[in-house]
Amino acid sequence: MASGKPGPSTAASRPFGERSERSFFCRSCKRAHRGLWVPEGWYVVERATGGGARHLRLGLYCSLACLERAAAGHLAEAQALNAHAGQADLMRDKARTVERAETLLHQGMTIRAAGDALEVPTSTLRHWLREAGVRVGPDGTLTAPAPEPAAQELPAPEPAPGAGQPADPEDQVALGELNHLIQLGYLTDITWSFDADGPAHARVFRAVATARLSGVPGEMTGTGSASTKAAAKAAAARALLEAAAQRGQ
Numbered sequence: 001m002a003s004g005k006p007g008p009s010t011a012a013s014r015p016f017g018e019r020s021e022r023s024f025f026c027r028s029c030k031r032a033h034r035g036l037w038v039p040e041g042w043y044v045v046e047r048a049t050g051g052g053a054r055h056l057r058l059g060l061y062c063s064l065a066c067l068e069r070a071a072a073g074h075l076a077e078a079q080a081l082n083a084h085a086g087q088a089d090l091m092r093d094k095a096r097t098v099e100r101a102e103t104l105l106h107q108g109m110t111i112r113a114a115g116d117a118l119e120v121p122t123s124t125l126r127h128w129l130r131e132a133g134v135r136v137g138p139d140g141t142l143t144a145p146a147p148e149p150a151a152q153e154l155p156a157p158e159p160a161p162g163a164g165q166p167a168d169p170e171d172q173v174a175l176g177e178l179n180h181l182i183q184l185g186y187l188t189d190i191t192w193s194f195d196a197d198g199p200a201h202a203r204v205f206r207a208v209a210t211a212r213l214s215g216v217p218g219e220m221t222g223t224g225s226a227s228t229k230a231a232a233k234a235a236a237a238r239a240l241l242e243a244a245a246q247r248g249q
């Protein structure tokens with residue numbers, strides 16, 4: 001694409017081939033530039049949303065220095081977010097450790113012995129197990145299970161006709177992504193509204209999410225419908241992310 005010609009394909013991909021001037025802001029130094037295109041030499045940061053969807057534009061930077069400054073800020077932010085539990089890998093390790101500790105405790109091992117076997121301090125393991133709802137008695141062994149964990153061993157009940165379906169997994173991922181982008185400040189002014197329709201046995205929930213994409217004028221909307229409020233919310237989150245991906249182009 002090093003030819004001097006303006007890219008006709010880029011223009012054609014814009015809705016209705018529209019070419020209106022707009023403002024571009026550097027997210028770091030707030031420098032502004034008006035024009036049809038992202039100014040030459042600027043950096044565009046996009047995050048792939050997967051599945052062939054358009055990328056979500058996270059920001060524009062007027063220089064490498066501004067991009068680096070932003071990246072450093074985001075790293076610090078991400079570290080702050082994860083300061084308590086470490087990175088996602090650690091979270092996974094933690095879940096695995098808890099699972100293995102539970103097995104050892106079920107085999108009659110004490111929490112101290114299990115901690116030694118798993119190379120986790122006893123106090124840490126005790127804390128993790130408590131978080132996971134596993135009760136360890138004062139003697140360091142598993143206490144008699146409370147009534148409700150026994151119920152968890154039953155297979156998940158089939159949803160009754162009309163009962164809420166869980167959120168679509170991709171919608172659920174989108175909701176997590178949305179929350180993360182809000183935490184990082186890419187999406188702002190998020191609002192949610194909900195309504196429900198239909199008889200009690202066949203309720204349809206509708207969720208509407210609106211938000212702004214930082215540095216891009218105007219508001220975006222995503223809507224979702226489902227048989228539960230939570231699933232409708234997740235669907236709306238996904239629609240909003242898709243709208244953001246379109247808008248950020």
Ligand SMILES: [Zn+2]
Nearest residue numbers: 026029062066
């Ligand atoms: Zn800048």
